[in-house]
Amino acid sequence: xxxxxxxxxxxxxxxxxxxxTILLMIAYPFYLIFCLNEKHFNKGxxxxxxxxxxxxILTGIFMDVKNKHYIxxxxxxVIAPNHSSYLDIIIxxxxxxxxxxxxxxxxxxxxxxxxxxxxxxxxxxxxxxxxDGKRSMIRCGEELDKGHSVVxxxxxxxxxxxxxxxxxxxxxFKLAIEKQVPIIPITFLTNYKRLEMAGLFSGxxxxxxxxxxxxxxxxxKGMTEKDIPFLSDKVFNIINDELLAYQNR
Numbered sequence: 001x002x003x004x005x006x007x008x009x010x011x012x013x014x015x016x017x018x019x020x021t022i023l024l025m026i027a028y029p030f031y032l033i034f035c036l037n038e039k040h041f042n043k044g045x046x047x048x049x050x051x052x053x054x055x056x057i058l059t060g061i062f063m064d065v066k067n068k069h070y071i072x073x074x075x076x077x078v079i080a081p082n083h084s085s086y087l088d089i090i091i092x093x094x095x096x097x098x099x100x101x102x103x104x105x106x107x108x109x110x111x112x113x114x115x116x117x118x119x120x121x122x123x124x125x126x127x128x129x130x131x132d133g134k135r136s137m138i139r140c141g142e143e144l145d146k147g148h149s150v151v152x153x154x155x156x157x158x159x160x161x162x163x164x165x166x167x168x169x170x171x172x173f174k175l176a177i178e179k180q181v182p183i184i185p186i187t188f189l190t191n192y193k194r195l196e197m198a199g200l201f202s203g204x205x206x207x208x209x210x211x212x213x214x215x216x217x218x219x220x221k222g223m224t225e226k227d228i229p230f231l232s233d234k235v236f237n238i239i240n241d242e243l244l245a246y247q248n249r
Contacts, residue, residue: 006201006202006205007201008206009201009203009204009206010200010201010202010205012059012205012206012207013195013200013205014200015059016055016059016195019055019058019059020055023051023054023055023058024051024113025113027047027051028113028116030044030047031044031047031117032116034047035116035117035119035121036116036119036120037120038120041099041120042099044117044121045099045121048093049093049094049097052091052093052094053093053094055090056090056091056094056210060207060208061087061091061194061207061209061210062209062210063091063094063209063210063212064209064210064211064212065094065211065212065213065214066212066213066214067214067215070214070215070216070217071096071098071184071214073098074147076144076147076148076149076150076181077150077181077182077183078144078149078150078152078172078175078176078179078181078182078183078184079096079100079149079150079151079152079183079184080151080152080153080154080172080173080184080185080186080235080239081095081151081153081185081186081187081188081239082153082155082163082165082187082188082239082243083153083155083156083157083158083159084158084159084162084163084188085158085162085188085191085194085195085197086158086195086197087191087194087195087210088188088191089102089104091188091191091210091212092151094210095186095214096149096151096184096186096214098149099148099149100149100150100151101121101122101123101140101143101149101150101151102117102122102123102150102151103122103123103124103136103140103150103151103152104118104122104123104124104125105124105125105126105127105157106124106125106126106127106132108124109124123136123139123140123143124136127156127157133171137171137174137175140152140175141175141178141179144175144179145179150175152171152172152175154169154171154172154173154232154235154236155167155168155169156169158197160197162192162196162197163189163192163243163247165236165240165243168232170228170232172235173228173231173232173235174225174228176220176231177220177223177224177225177227177231180220180221180223181220182218182219182220183217183218183220183231183235184214184215184217184218185215185218185238185239186212186213186215186239187213187215187238187239187242187243188211188212189211189212189213189243189246190208190210190211191210192204193208194206194207194208194210211246213242215238215239215242218231218234218235
């Protein structure tokens with residue numbers, strides 16, 4: 001039975017990839033215009049929101065987002081979700097629909113066509129380079145100064161034991177404190193069930209509901225660098241407690 005589910009999941013992965021490619025190729029000329037010129041970044045972002053919504057409908061993924069009222073229009077945040085699946089990136093655009101800039105690994109900038117999102121609008125980082133890490137954090141700070149929110153996955157990568165999280169890195173918390181902006185924890189509860197990081201015909205993969213919980217923003221005004229461990233632990237515990245509560249239902 002498990003193998004049959006994995007085979008069906010593999011076929012669904014191919015179906016998702018097919019629709020992702022078709023929709024991206026249709027929208028690509030518009031992305032070329034919108035994502036390569038800063039004055040059009042908002043249009044590129046809005047197209048991404050619409051693009052990902054259509055993709056999710058066509059592939060049978062439906063959102064259940066709690067606490068959207070915590071997001072205040074015109075407010076900039078450091079957004080800190082747990083990272084459990086490649087779907088996290090797509091689902092972010094349906095979870096947090098106010099303009100944000102996403103920071104991802106530098107390898108994303110090498111993917112043909114898809115790399116249009118990381119030429120100028122979003123931010124790449126070489127996780128093995130201290131120098132590039134500093135450059136990317138400076139760029140994140142500049143985006144916050146412009147009033148834009150920034151998404152950083154505190155784990156840095158996807159855990160091999162999802163939904164169990166990896167230890168958080170300090171970048172997101174250091175950035176929030178330096179810029180004195182609120183940090184919003186987000187818990188993705190079921191993304192790994194929709195698309196688990198495994199081989200084509202192995203691991204969990206299926207249409208269904210993608211559940212997300214937006215937690216109350218944590219203010220950082222008055223915090224200093226010495227508060228980074230406290231803030232990191234607080235965000236980790238908020239997300240982890242939500243994960244554990246969901247698993248124990």
